[in-house]
Amino acid sequence: MKRVQILLATSAAAVAAGLWLAFTSPTDALQGEFSRILNLHAPFMWVAFLAFGLTALASIIWLFTKTPRWDRLGEASAELGVLFTVLGLFTGMVWGQAVWGRAWDWGDARMASTAVMLFVYIGYLALRRATPDPEMRARRSAILGAIAVVQVPLVYFSVYMFRTLHQTPSIRPDGASMPSEMLVALLVNFAAFTYLFVALLFARLEVARAEERLAADGALAGDSVKPPRLSEVKDV
Numbered sequence: 001m002k003r004v005q006i007l008l009a010t011s012a013a014a015v016a017a018g019l020w021l022a023f024t025s026p027t028d029a030l031q032g033e034f035s036r037i038l039n040l041h042a043p044f045m046w047v048a049f050l051a052f053g054l055t056a057l058a059s060i061i062w063l064f065t066k067t068p069r070w071d072r073l074g075e076a077s078a079e080l081g082v083l084f085t086v087l088g089l090f091t092g093m094v095w096g097q098a099v100w101g102r103a104w105d106w107g108d109a110r111m112a113s114t115a116v117m118l119f120v121y122i123g124y125l126a127l128r129r130a131t132p133d134p135e136m137r138a139r140r141s142a143i144l145g146a147i148a149v150v151q152v153p154l155v156y157f158s159v160y161m162f163r164t165l166h167q168t169p170s171i172r173p174d175g176a177s178m179p180s181e182m183l184v185a186l187l188v189n190f191a192a193f194t195y196l197f198v199a200l201l202f203a204r205l206e207v208a209r210a211e212e213r214l215a216a217d218g219a220l221a222g223d224s225v226k227p228p229r230l231s232e233v234k235d236v
Contacts, residue, residue, distance in 0.1 A: 004206050007199035011192070018043075018192035021185035028182075034098040037091050038170070039186055043193040044088035045114075049152050051081030051197065052121065059145030062138060068212075071138040074145050076204040078124050080197060085118045100165060109162035110155065117151040124148060 018039070028035035058074035061067075092111070093103040106112050124144050131137035159166045170177050171186070178186070 001206060004199070004203045007202055011196040011199035014192035014195050015189075018185070018189035021188050025181045025185040026179055028178075031099055034095055035182075037095040039189045041088055041091040041095060042170075042186065043189045044084045044091060046190060047193050047197045048081050048084040048088055049156065050194065051077045051084060052117075052149055052152055055081060055121075055124075055145045056149035059142040062142045063146065066138075068134075068138070071142065072205060072208045072212075073201075074141065075125075075128060076201055076208060078121055078145065079204065080200055082118065082121050082125065084193075084197070085114065085121070089114060089118065096165075105165055108165040109158040110164070110166035113151065113155045113158045117148075117155055120148050120151060 022036050022039035025036075025039075027033055054077040055074045058070045058077065062070035062074065089111075096105075097103040104111060124141060127144060128137055128141050131140055159168050171183070
């Protein structure tokens with residue numbers, strides 16, 4: 001538990017440093033102050049991709065090993081992936097409303113594919129909640145987790161396959177289309193939010209292990225209280 005507390009504290013400091021750079025770095029000449037949103041939006045989506053990729057990896061390993069810890073990892077990572085996808089969509093909508101004049105457009109390939117990805121992983125989590133048997137739950141979610149990750153490259157490459165509202169990435173193998181000060185701030189935020197994801201993942205896994213220990217120790221409080229049978233109820 002102490003390790004988790006240290007991770008959370010240091011990741012919070014890293015995020016604070018990243019945000020300080022985001023708010024003190026130069027702004028884009030056309031977008032003005034709204035260009036700072038990129039320092040949140042892009043890292044949020046990167047962490048979502050990382051989380052769903054980790055869910056797929058854990059799912060595949062579970063299918064081969066049937067080890068519970070990989071099932072726990074897949075679930076925890078998917079939960080965080082959904083959280084960061086929601087944050088990425090929200091910050092993207094704020095930026096879109098300010099720069100494009102519209103918060104959402106189903107005709108945009110990146111927006112539509114990201115929304116579909118979010119719905120699929122919400123379905124992944126719903127499937128887990130709807131399956132009470134642990135073995136069956138792990139198997140079903142592992143199969144879905146291993147398949148659903150194909151959406152990650154589809155979302156990323158959607159801006160190359162379809163020329164809609166979204167522009168191509170600002171950081172490419174041939175260089176970055178932004179000043180060095182803005183690039184440094186963005187890269188620091190990528191690192192900071194990745195670190196935050198790792199800290200939150202460890203914290204979620206601690207909670208999952210605690211829940212399993214509680215379940216293994218026996219019935220929860222109140223489980224022994226049962227309603228009286230109809231035959232035992234006497235007329236007053």
